[in-house]
Amino acid sequence: MQINGIGKLHADGETLAEVEFTLITTPGFPAGRGELRCETPALHEAYGATEASLFLSDLAIPVPIMIVGAPDGSTADFVTLGVAPRDWSV
Secondary structure, three states, X not given: OEEEEEXXXXXXXXXXXXXXXXXXXXXXOOOEEEEEEOOOOHHHHHHOXXXXXXXXXXXXXXXXXXXXXOOXXXXXXXXXXXXXXXXXXX
């Protein structure tokens, strides 16, 4: 399943930017992988952060993520950590 949406990227306790995301899920697998898109240096800041998360207005808490590999311009790959994508109400 593919989920597209908009969220706020947080890193080390700070809101960095609003981002577009695409999340791909696999049935029965408790995590997801996807791509973040943003026109600011926020992706590089989140990549180097100790802790990063994606806050969706539909959820009460930020979803922990990890940016996988260095951002490529205005895009970065990510995985969700500890939250099943089926819980994402986009």
